[in-house]
Amino acid sequence: MEPDEALARLRALGFADDDAQRLFAHFADAEARGKPSHGFSRVEWLETLELDVAARPERVEAEPGFERWHGRGAVGYLVLDAVVRAQFADPPGAARIVVCEDTFPTGMLGGWVRRLAEGGFVAALTATSPARLAHPGGGPKLIGTTPLAIGIPSSAGDPIVTDVSMGRVTYGDVLAGLAAPEELVPFGGEHAHKAFALGLGLQLLVQALLRAPGFGAVLLVARPESDPVPALRAQAAGVRLPGDGGGIRDEVRGLAADAGDREEMRIIRGQMADLKPPLSD
């Protein structure tokens, strides 16, 4: 799907223009980062759902160091988008845990923590999703792919963003025919029990903090006290670090340099501005 078509189809689903732009920005980010299974293909998938495009997520609890949000039927991407914007509008003290109820799907988790890290916050995010992974020893599928994304701001250059799901392949890859269903197992080969345990622990952590059954997310957002990234990059001496690749704007510039993609990329590039952390809600 081409970017302009994706945006048009999001609008055709009935989303208000700012929501369509928010969804588009998240999908375009995933495309630019080489994660097409979280990209424009999701528009087609959204078209198969019964969406309440007018639903608005709500912050139902706020105390120092803690917030609880409820999706209120909004698509999960827009819940997390609202949560991210709210952190900038009302920043945490030292740290804050944000529990998101009724929040699905959550997309490329690295995208949300990257926005927080670009705005100067340390962030970690995990989320539940349908059970697709069994224990490597056998038995029923017990856990989702349960990614953990972590974003760390840097005084020099891009943040470091890690975003690791516990599956050997993604469910999106299976849907897209890029991987066979039997490849959707915990990663790690002979040590797959480790990835399974990580996913199980993270899934139960989210589930235990939710009030109601359903899918959700837990976010940690905190103010950094130190700036470890520049020293790490110096020590890494050129080793490509997770989430790196010159930053999304460089990637977009690279893609846009291909004349055939110019029109398409003009649109994405225009949307990139929306990926900058907004300073207020």
Place this chain on the structure above:
Amino acid sequence: MEPDEALARLRALGFADDDAQRLFAHFADAEARGKPSHGFSRVEWLETLELDVAARPERVEAEPGFERWHGRGAVGYLVLDAVVRAQFADPPGAARIVVCEDTFPTGMLGGWVRRLAEGGFVAALTATSPARLAHPGGGPKLIGTTPLAIGIPSSAGDPIVTDVSMGRVTYGDVLAGLAAPEELVPFGGEHAHKAFALGLGLQLLVQALLRAPGFGAVLLVARPESDPVPALRAQAAGVRLPGDGGGIRDEVRGLAADAGDREEMRIIRGQMADLKPPLSD
């Protein structure tokens, strides 16, 4: 090393009796859970360090949802022991982040979150340690084995505790000659970049929240709103879940049933009482 010898040697190092008991309880727990590299062998290792046995960890900051502790030169195990006891003495509201400066070594992280989970709290804990893992693509050793431990209380039976380090083997195994140094790489084989990314993200998360260089830990402790473990166990239908095995008391009972181990196990069993979450500091 036999349990009674371990306790005697801890006392001989000059630790006050309650601290010697706390260290012993942690090491005995590791032994009983089949993690001898975090067990009594650590007494021998402590004997090689310059320890300040009179040092006392200090809570240097406390605000709703956040605490910062400083080891003040105390051995890391005793910092985390003090932090765990403090959570019971002064429980969090909905959730609390605890940053621990100058906290090393931290031992079997699952032991600390298990105590919190047995006392009814959801807990997640990670910690930094010397760099031992390189990027799977090569280059210098950039990260420690950086475990992530998660403990989830249950209304029926034992908590679920996951405790996963990002190394294919442990550094303790290398020290003990159970694994070759070249086996100390991120786990995951062809997907080892995932374990490396998880460890890198967790390490930077801790480092970014510390004020001063050095090793430290970050703990999330929260009140559960739901009770997902019984349903998971029912669904798992007998699959052995991480951290399971019938609970430490069952394991100890099993070991103690071996007549040859009876005297040794009598001592461990006596110490098990100390593993129950204290109700006050």
